[in-house]
Amino acid sequence: MSSYESAKAIFADWGVDTEAAIDRLKTIPISMHCWQGDDVVGFERQTGNSGGGIQATGNHPGRARTPDELRADLEFAYSMIPGSHRLNLHAMYLDSEEAPDRDEIEYRHFAPWVDWAKDQGLGLDFNPTFFAHAKADDNLTLSHPDQGIRDFWIEHGKRTREIAARMGAELGSAVVNNIWVPDGYKDIPIDRMSARKRLEASLDTMLSAPQDKAQMLDAVESKLFGIGVEACTVGSHEFYMGYAIRRGTVLCLDMGHFHPTENIADKLSAVALSVEEILLHVSRPMRWDSDHVILLNDDILAMAQEVVSTNLLERTHIGLDFFDATISRTAAWVIGTRNMQKALLRALLLPLERLKQAETDLDFTTRFVMTEELKDLPFGAVWNEFCKRMDRPTGLTLGQELDTYQSAVAGRG
Template identity: 50%
Template sequence: MNVERYQSAKKLYATLGVDTDAAIETLKNIPISIHCWQGDDVTGFDHEGPLTGGIQATGNYPGKATNVQELMKDLDKAISLMPGKKKLNLHASYAVFEEGEHVDRDKLEPKHFQKWVDFAKERSMGIDFNPTFFSHDKVKDGLTLSSPDDKTRKFWIEHGKACIRISQYMAKETGVPCIMNIWTGDGYKDIPADRMGPRLRYKDSIEQILSEPYDKNLVKPCVESKVFGIGVEAYTVGSSEFTLSFAATHDGCLPLMDNGHYHPTEFVSDKIPSLLCFFPEIALHITRPVRWDSDHVVLFDDETKEMAKEIVRCNGLERVYMALDFFDASINRIAAWTIGFRSWQKALLNALCTPNVLFTEMQNQERLTELMMMQEELKTFPLGDIWAQYCNESGVCPDAGWFEEIKKYEEEVLNNR
């Protein structure tokens, strides 16, 4: 029956010039980076204190990963329920130390991530990487790379340089370029007396980090903006204007947009084509902001669909690095990973099954009434049948049946932690 339904859906899409077989084959080869921090509420392994620095995971669902073995096991379970190509996205705070060893973040080495590299290589995955500029006692008065304290800045600059070296190691070992994202929660709770000074220090700090030698074919450094955070509500050093300007004026540095890091009336889907006019490559952190950067699990909602559409119709699949970024501690964490990953893949499939050439032709010929009508008609096309075919070809459950695996894993593994 599934085969018959797919053939029927395939014929219907073909009336609009859409080749669903080609869409499925394309989707199979689009890498999506899975963030490790959903599995343990962004806790990491290099400190025992609370999560601080403008980030907060809410909820207390049982069974979170408490060590690298548990986190890898949970990732494996989630990956088994996801169709398509994956990368692994790590934060520096997930360094793995030998028993009795502890190295501060400015002294991290590639060897502290060897277990993650082995994990990725065994699963034919590349790795993306993030310096961790939060949850540390050297975050001085809420500042890191923009701090007026020279010792504080020096520590975090050295951390960034160490992460450049680690990123290159990861790329060499996996054979896949590493996207290394620089984001800090630096800012002020109330109105600052000086807005420019912290940004000049931040600029200088990132330039010092990027002075560390690296192969630009292997390491893709990014700068990520944020509109505000917990405890930095009035002023954020790394604003959108700052990071875009920095990336535009520093060769090889990419802008990274997190769609939770903007004002509620801004849409990253509209920003994607603007940036692709000027940047050879860009990066995305894909989340779901409900009130602000609340990092809710990605759903198959309107803005998620629009972001995927813009990537596809701008011919950006080879130019946009896509990574998920959410952390919900109120629901089963493995289900959260799976729902978010599958939702973004559905959005990409929806975009690949959109007759973009036909719709662009209608727009350029000013057949705008017809365009609106066809865009609405497409919303009730049987995308679910195309999705089912894609999942079947990828060897994963196409429907809600995958959740039975989650319930079994929760009962047998998570509830015993």
């Protein structure tokens, strides 16, 4: 008997169908983020500070310097990841001989990405880029006191929505257009209310043109703090939670954008009562929003279990957001994305109805015994079978593939 057949029988004893779990996992796309591949540099000819605490540390060889190099790295990464997935693209990653400013970008500047996505069978997601620009050096954009600067960023946001909608129409899959701004203050402000009113008004103007939700979904993303905005973040969780409820947008929960001791998994069922759809940015904050590559740790397992156990998979868009330049960038993509999939698989392999019934019966002893004993089940054998069926490597073979590719790109200047 193979290790998978043995595992299948063991899970069956618990009332779990491993075949159903594998089939379900195949259908769950992960939106892999382009900015891990080049340390959040992008392909513009703009100047400006990153802002809002965005910083990739390290100088590992092999950083992608052009759209073609980035796409080649992405293609390799996807070839190591089972399933069909998406790419999350920032507006600073345009592919064009032109050098438009942020308020001048158009669909044609991103058309090569759409053509590539069609060829690769990928969906796309999109983000306006409100940082790394001279007009964002004060760490204020949509909430800036200067109307001219606000208008610049409002126009940028309008254009990204139009571009995202065209992408969605071309690909036949709705593009999540996620809005995050770095706005905040390094020291204690006197008037938080005015800044938040300006942000709200700017967002309202930016989102005023209706778009077909079958092509594009608006999402808003909060943050706790960042370097340069330690005292006040204008777009806090409370701000965007209320905004998403009032305006009917998707709400983005970034695991790195809260206090490190907060349980982000706990927030899912709470916000799901008030918003239709949720966007996850899965990351690993170590001391702050440091965006380490995600591990298969308790935080990720809890997040996946909450999404599955509360039947939120159909209402949740899962994206990744980490960047580490101290290790191979492609390896970071591959291991991070696979860890998210492993966490989802583990959740799908739990006897959730039995666990829920024990909880409903207030039988916390049974719940405790089951959750601990379940940790010993052969999840790895089911994961290996999933990868085998999708012709993706595991174990030492995966490590060899990652090393070989890294050696091939290490000579990039």
